[in-house]
Amino acid sequence: MTTEPPLLLALDFTGTFAFALNGALTAVRAARLDIVGVVALGMITALGGGILRDVLIDSVPPAAFRDWRYLALALGGGLVAFALSQWLDRLEMPINVLDAIGLSTFAVIGASKALGAGLGIGPAIILGAITGVGGGTIRDTLIRRIPSVLQSDLYAIPALLGAAVTVGTIHAGVHGLPAALVAVATCFTVRMLGVHFGLQAPSPPGGRH
Amino acid sequence: MTTEPPLLLALDFTGTFAFALNGALTAVRAARLDIVGVVALGMITALGGGILRDVLIDSVPPAAFRDWRYLALALGGGLVAFALSQWLDRLEMPINVLDAIGLSTFAVIGASKALGAGLGIGPAIILGAITGVGGGTIRDTLIRRIPSVLQSDLYAIPALLGAAVTVGTIHAGVHGLPAALVAVATCFTVRMLGVHFGLQAPSPPGGRH
Amino acid sequence: MTTEPPLLLALDFTGTFAFALNGALTAVRAARLDIVGVVALGMITALGGGILRDVLIDSVPPAAFRDWRYLALALGGGLVAFALSQWLDRLEMPINVLDAIGLSTFAVIGASKALGAGLGIGPAIILGAITGVGGGTIRDTLIRRIPSVLQSDLYAIPALLGAAVTVGTIHAGVHGLPAALVAVATCFTVRMLGVHFGLQAPSPPGGRH
Numbered sequence: 001m002t003t004e005p006p007l008l009l010a011l012d013f014t015g016t017f018a019f020a021l022n023g024a025l026t027a028v029r030a031a032r033l034d035i036v037g038v039v040a041l042g043m044i045t046a047l048g049g050g051i052l053r054d055v056l057i058d059s060v061p062p063a064a065f066r067d068w069r070y071l072a073l074a075l076g077g078g079l080v081a082f083a084l085s086q087w088l089d090r091l092e093m094p095i096n097v098l099d100a101i102g103l104s105t106f107a108v109i110g111a112s113k114a115l116g117a118g119l120g121i122g123p124a125i126i127l128g129a130i131t132g133v134g135g136g137t138i139r140d141t142l143i144r145r146i147p148s149v150l151q152s153d154l155y156a157i158p159a160l161l162g163a164a165v166t167v168g169t170i171h172a173g174v175h176g177l178p179a180a181l182v183a184v185a186t187c188f189t190v191r192m193l194g195v196h197f198g199l200q201a202p203s204p205p206g207g208r209h
Numbered sequence: 210m211t212t213e214p215p216l217l218l219a220l221d222f223t224g225t226f227a228f229a230l231n232g233a234l235t236a237v238r239a240a241r242l243d244i245v246g247v248v249a250l251g252m253i254t255a256l257g258g259g260i261l262r263d264v265l266i267d268s269v270p271p272a273a274f275r276d277w278r279y280l281a282l283a284l285g286g287g288l289v290a291f292a293l294s295q296w297l298d299r300l301e302m303p304i305n306v307l308d309a310i311g312l313s314t315f316a317v318i319g320a321s322k323a324l325g326a327g328l329g330i331g332p333a334i335i336l337g338a339i340t341g342v343g344g345g346t347i348r349d350t351l352i353r354r355i356p357s358v359l360q361s362d363l364y365a366i367p368a369l370l371g372a373a374v375t376v377g378t379i380h381a382g383v384h385g386l387p388a389a390l391v392a393v394a395t396c397f398t399v400r401m402l403g404v405h406f407g408l409q410a411p412s413p414p415g416g417r418h
Numbered sequence: 419m420t421t422e423p424p425l426l427l428a429l430d431f432t433g434t435f436a437f438a439l440n441g442a443l444t445a446v447r448a449a450r451l452d453i454v455g456v457v458a459l460g461m462i463t464a465l466g467g468g469i470l471r472d473v474l475i476d477s478v479p480p481a482a483f484r485d486w487r488y489l490a491l492a493l494g495g496g497l498v499a500f501a502l503s504q505w506l507d508r509l510e511m512p513i514n515v516l517d518a519i520g521l522s523t524f525a526v527i528g529a530s531k532a533l534g535a536g537l538g539i540g541p542a543i544i545l546g547a548i549t550g551v552g553g554g555t556i557r558d559t560l561i562r563r564i565p566s567v568l569q570s571d572l573y574a575i576p577a578l579l580g581a582a583v584t585v586g587t588i589h590a591g592v593h594g595l596p597a598a599l600v601a602v603a604t605c606f607t608v609r610m611l612g613v614h615f616g617l618q619a620p621s622p623p624g625g626r627h
Binding site for chain 2: 028031032033034035036037038040041051055060061062065066068071072082083085086141142143144
């Protein structure tokens with residue numbers, strides 16, 4: 001069981017469910033899958049980033065296997081997506097909002113756990129971002145898509161920002177829930193601005209594509 | 210070296226060789242590879258699931274690197290497949306049977322090792338299935354196929370069943386070889402029924418494909 | 419921080435930068451990516467093999483996260499490739515030479531670290547090769563290419579040779595820089611001969627392609 005403050009834990013649970021839902025829906029749309037595939041890809045989307053982080057900071061077995069609530073929420077999100085995929089396709093914006101909550105919370109908790117494991121500033125920021133984007137990256141690779149985080153939208157950049165604010169506040173001696181919520185809000189705001197205005201990260205110069 | 214009973218160890222070795230053979234043959238059929246690619250993909254198919262499991266239960270270096278016999282069998286299976294791929298293509302049914310032995314043994318041993326590492330029921334069942342299907346999933350991803358376990362056939366479901374029977378019997382206090390063999394037989398039977406009758410897991414509702 | 423001799427450390431740093439540069443250039447050529455994608459794939463190419471090795475020999479957090487210089491060099495290589503990709507495309511041969519230095523150094527250091535972690539001859543050779551080719555393999559998978567190491571060129575074979583010479587000399591009681599440099603030179607020479615003469619590893623018999 002984790003020792004996060006209740007509000008952060010609630011956000012973490014929300015994010016886990018939302019990632020599983022959204023991950024499974026993406027899988028249903030992109031590939032011909034059976035129930036095992038849909039649910040497995042939902043769970044991988046929800047839990048993969050945190051598992052990668054835990055393996056890399058030597059916190060194994062990963063939290064996803066130690067606290068049954070993460071596994072249950074991920075399984076639930078995948079099953080709901082399998083059963084209701086046609087209906088959920090109409091709910092793009094609410095799902096985007098939930099997904100952004102997941103991205104923000106995962107990045108902040110990931111960076112904080114990496115610092116707690118004794119890692120430096122740079123690795124902690126990277127591990128925060130990996131916690132946020134790792135699950136979707138594994139999912140995209142498994143369904144043979146170039147991970148969307150590598151090619152479009154502001155997705156990795158808000159995660160890096162949220163992780164950087166986390167690392168900055170903790171290094172400034174500001175611990176606890178308020179600092180974490182500022183970091184979550186930073187990532188969430190930048191991500192939603194990106195969705196709303198269709199912002200893109202810069203592409204390589206020269207118009208080679 | 211492992212401490213499994215001789216019969217279970219024999220099945221484990223058989224499965225390792227069969228997975229390497231079948232994995233390398235799949236790679237030869239699906240992609241233009243050289244000898245390094247064929248043998249590497251055979252070895253990854255045979256050893257990848259167990260390595261994933263060992264990393265996730267913190268049993269590192271993985272068994273595949275501690276007991277030379279696994280490495281030797283996987284290398285041998287890959288080399289045999291490279292040399293005899295044309296001839297082996299005619300032996301689909303015997304290879305399917307050997308592959309089902311591997312799937313069953315890997316799922317049962319994987320679930321049992323996960324329980325032994327202190328994991329709960331849900332994670333142990335999932336880790337059993339990962340042990341069985343993880344290697345083939347990595348192989349398919351490397352040769353740019355959507356992993357067949359995600360989209361067709363009964364493959365993950367028998368592995369989950371075998372792992373669940375393992376976890377159930379151990380939790381009921383029934384240890385040892387007979388319980389393991391019942392679990393192996395469960396997975397093997399369901400897998401072979403699936404092959405024989407062409408059974409499929411359910412797809413998402415709505416005929417969207 | 420690492421304790422390698424200065425010359426080997428210099429080669430290791432050169433290889434890290436060259437892998438990031440080359441990895442990011444490959445990514446720019448092969449897929450439509452933004453700056454995050456290009457830099458991330460460069461860093462994954464440079465650091466992925468060593469991270470895989472460290473996870474598998476239980477040396478976690480990986481060296482790439484403990485010594486900031488690796489992260490800085492990988493980030494720098496990725497950024498340079500992003501900014502100068504058009505100009506760098508003309509420098510194929512110098513980049514091939516730098517890349518071969520990276521392959522050689524990574525294979526030798528990887529095999530040596532695996533032996534130091536108590537692994538046997540076979541696993542140490544494999545882990546040396548994984549250190550050399552692992553990062554590029556992850557990159558290729560993420561941009562949906564069949565990893566080039568599996569299908570063409572002499573790339574894995576020189577890495578296996580360099581790792582084998584390392585393991586052989588250490589087992590013969592020859593430690594230290596001279597032995598490491600002989601191993602590096604072996605891998606480098608075979609790799610450059612392969613590039614120069616367009617050598618290929620054998621393909622499966624029967625002309626099935």
